Amino acid sequence: MSGMDTAIVIGGGQAGLGTAFALRNQGFCPVVLEAGPEPVGSWPHYYDSLVVFTPARFFSLPGMPFPGAPGHFPARDEVVAYLRQYASRLDCEIRTGARVVSVVADRDGYAVTTADGTRLHGAVVVAASGCFGNPHRPGLPGLADWTGRVLHSCEYRTPEPFAGQRVVVVGSGTSAVQIAVELSGGARTSIASRRPIRFTRPRDFDPREYVWRTFEQIGRIPVGPLLPSAAVSFFRAVPDSSGAQRRAVEQGRPDRRPLFSGAEGRELIWPDGTREQVDTVVLCTGYLPALEYLRPLGALTPDGRPRQRHGLSTSHPGLAYVGVEGQHTLLSAALHGVGTDARHIARGLRAHIVRGEPALRRPAVRDGTAGRPRFSPPPGDPEPSVPRTRRSR
Template identity: 50%
Template sequence: MEYVDVAVIGGGQSGLVAAHALLREGLQPVVLEASGAAAGSWPRYYDSLTLFSPARYSSLPGMPFPGELDRYPHRDEVVAYLTGYATRLDADIRTGHRVTGVWRGDAGFEVEVADGSVLAARVVVAASGTFGHPHRPVLPGLDGFTGTVLHAADYRRPEPFADQRVVVVGAGNSAVQIAAELATTARVTLASRAPVKFVRQKIAGRDLHFWLRRTGLDIAPLGGLLRRPPTQLVIDDGRYRAALAQGAPDRRPVFTGIDGAKVCWTDGAREEADAIVLATGYRPDLPYLAGLDGALDAAGHCRHRGGASATVPDLAFAGLEWQRSLSSNSLRGVGRDADRIARHLAAHLRTQ
């Protein structure tokens, strides 16, 4: 069995910055990434995805995002940035290593990999993100829909839906962006429980993220005060509000039922649909912690305080939504949380 200081599970943005912070604390992390590249879920997002934060606010610690600072980077630019960050990071990063279980062991933890190998780690950082656990809400009649149902995690581009009738469920950034893109080739309805709430991308000539940083809202430690994240706002430069106003897509309340291929709307109308896209978010992807007593609650959510496990002293989390602040699971904010958990774990090891 191989013995390591820290096993970091996940080699995306959260795992990479966790490794960076741990190295600064004098620890030697081993990063275990399930996919074939240290870029996390970014290569699997839909083709047109563009950041809502400018490059100047999208950097990880120790490496500025390259290029013009006020542009909004594309998905592939983020992938290239993360792989470059991993290359510069002096850490042991092992791709193709999917963790299947974590248990208590003599040296702290035993971390099992899909190939059957086991690492003994003094501490563990769970940084596997959420993309591997798409949230599929219970919607009336959805299980009996005879058309195509897919989550936004499986959506790539609009061309396969040309001339089809498509319903996109959701009211967040991805839902609106995907629905508007699909509306260029298909007849699309955005179905949501409440109307979409927009916030302007630029205020007084400055990007929203400038104001979030200037006011301190971006880093305010609100995560522990909120039982649930607040209603998501859709960041818009004007085009998405205009698209909805023009009915491309149109917006309606979520359907009341489904009969075969027919969607039943709240006004009594029934119409056939070809596809339903669930842009309904994600949940922490932590199945490997199921056998670690106390790490997760009955619903599978991690018990933590600011990223440090509330029940397992030598376990920490990185990249959770609202882990500590509004920006905790973003490129611009995950580094701050990583520094905190690295200091916490280093102090814990010194007391052992």
């Protein structure tokens, strides 16, 4: 790979892997740094029953279709297996157990330091570490001093430990509804939120209908004033392919309530003044970008969000982001949205190298072929797949 610009990709989950593929297409030599033991991101840590709400034919990273029937809705463990296979065939170096602690600018681009003291240099850096390591725990009324158990959805796995309990799930999104419905089979469960729960109609999610292609195209419109508000509302709704979740909520399994107005001792206080003893509160309140390693660089806002436009840093040339919710499109944080964002930032980073800012760079690849992904399709694959990887620890 002589003569190629090194690109450090921080994070080896869906965002980092898809980004490495796009960077290879632009003539970079990507080095992926993954904090965990294998490059599969946060997927193994999600709750056991998770099923994605996008059919397999639309749910993939660039260069490798998701296996199985096109209309199949993949489960968590299927996604983990897919990411393992994708990483094993990706033509770049992947270092596992490499947690990044700092990024600083230097004369050749950026210096990245990992927890064990290893220091790497890259012409460009892409922060693709996701949000799972930074669960959002909002300051809800009285909850700080409440004596019951509070956990975030990232800590939830199965409903069995909550059997017989009184549980309140906070949130109105997909994970809140899925977890609350699952818990209601063995626990007395309520789902509480400030916003009402909106379900999409089951027929909208029939993979045989053209609406899926429309859904995907809308999801790739850049976030901005031209994006219809109806599209934003549609993406915030809870997808319910069979209608079972809507029926469960309508039947009070779980029951729907406004967010509690306070908490005292072991009791939650509801807006009408009613007090109720509750065992567990599950926060399905999302995540915030996990980018503290960029704090010393000055690339973040005071609340920890990246200074960026459509994934390209507005404060540091040669720095980019992939996987931040809403950074470019409505699908930016989704696996099947990675390809669009990764291609966009890879082109931007290549343009940055060509301009030679802020320091003189090595020559870009000029022969028109070096640096492109080398495909090695397995027997029976109808189209090229992602190339093979080099793994190091």
